[in-house]
Amino acid sequence: MSNITRRGFVKLTGGIAALGMVTLPARRGWSAPKRVVVIGGGYGGSIAAKYIRLSDPNIQVTLIEQNKDYYSGPLSNWIIAGFRKLEVQKWGYDGLKKHGVNVVIDQVNAIDPAKKTVGTAGGKSFEYDKLIVSPGIGFKDIEGYDAEAQKKIVHAWFAGPQTTQLASQLAAMPDGEPFIMVAPPDPYRCPPGPYERASLVAHYLKKNKPKSKVIILDPKDKFSKQGLFTGGWQKLYGYETPNSLIEWVPAAQGGKITRVDAKTMTVYTDMSEFKSSCINIIPPNKAGAIAEKAGLTDDKGFCPVNLETFESKIHKDIHVIGDACVAPGLPKSGYAANSEAKVCAAAVVNQLNGKPVGIPSYVNTCYSLISPEYGISVAGVYKLHEGKIVEVAGGVSDGKAEEFVRKQEALYNESWYQSIMADTFG
């Protein structure tokens, strides 16, 4: 009985909405379906779109994403080291369409927080009651690292053609030359990522170019999962011996770069210069371009938000999730973006239905490989307390774990990927 009534109700309200759209687009009736627009279809945006539809199918959700195909960053370091193909990193949006998400492949170039509209490069305009912005990251400038230089020296911090380009450059590098990797300053996407990349390049060098080594030029003096990484490097790559396959140059030892010269393939620091035919630069991060353009960012380039709802502290009814937002306590990881998206989705659904936003819960789980059979992890469970995200439990893998544990964690890494991608795009 209640089903029939509800269907009748939806039909009626649908009719009212249609009428409203034709005559008075700016003044929608109270019963008109609520509209959510999501910008960005990655680990954050896709989940927000899907989970809003799962919890309230009466809400209309439009996801605007600039690329037809999505390539996952997590696990893309494996490609550089030659033991994974880019094809298995590729995902599409058919799954989200099945959940009733209106997927639009276009680039958003304007957000009007006053009129509550979003405009695209394709000339379309979308009205919203709630906007969720999940644009990922953009890069800050490095002297000499312009668009032309980026053709020769890739960042490969977005998976895709640059990932395979870096893999080819590594394969073509003469034995004896160093692989130079410039790590970014905090905060940045995927804190253990540069060190996993260094590990797996070392794994490749050990087999294929034993006279070469990885040099990490770092503007920091410490990094994520450091003890586990250096422990693994000692075990597998002779770290801190004269024949080490990895050399880490922290800020205190002159690791901070000042400029790049792509013509001579040289990276300059305050004290020294490094040359190679294979240089990888991961520039300092900031929020994705649209967040900056819409005035959602602070002076550090990221978007301050209320951590209970992920609503922007700058613009009402605009929520920012994932790597672009400021969420102290949570890392800028794919899993954290997934978790933030779910908290945000629940809050948005409740707000649109006039209910209290609800109590959030967040989790991060992140695996890294030091070699294909040597996995490590970090996990955290978080609660909100007095407006702040507090880690109530978690930590990294046991530093003294046995070999079979490292092997299991390596297996869990790929399974983590399958499950989180199914959660995101399935």
Next chain:
Amino acid sequence: MQLKKLHMLIVAGGLLAGTTFAVVAQAADAPSAADAEKAAKEAAKAAAIAAPPADGAILANTCAGCHGTNGVSAGPAMPTIAGMPTTYLQKIMADFKSGKRPSTIMGRIAKGYTEEETKRISDYLSKAKWGDSVSHANSVTATKVNAEKAKKGKKLVDAQKCSKCHEDDGLTQDEDTPRMAGQWVDYLLIKMQDFKNQHLTIPQPEKMQRAIEKLSLQELEDVAHFYASKK
């Protein structure tokens, strides 16, 4: 439960009070600022733990990144946990939390939830619908069920009378017995290896322990293939 909550609040309050005391003490003895910061962090943690729990759905949705949407795993080494009995899931989580059940990562995660939160997660997942393992085209590590091994496994299962507890070829489940029919082969293989691993002690009934002792690792692999082949 209410009493427990109250107790936790008192503990949290005590820790908070401790912080105040530490700050006062600092003025007199001037211990390091790092100590005060650490104490404040601990107090915030205790207060956060004692804060009211989120809804079951909000809590359980955080599991999906590894265990799949609504507990149906898409990763071959991660178990599907959808539809398992509340009491079974609660017990496993409690054993992870106490360290009684060995784990690589779940112990670290289980410690993040109070008994009430674990109950809510378990309740939610117990109502979710089981899904048999289905490998995505992008999955390169999943082991396929081997019909030969499954056949051998069937004989071993019959000989060991596994169906006394794991009824209907591993389809049924209760508070002590997880469903195995349609579970991922790789997950079952990892568990079988764990059972045989001298370094690990996984809590289990005596009958189960005896059966495992009798079977070799090779035979347990066959058993894993048998249960995974069932839907």
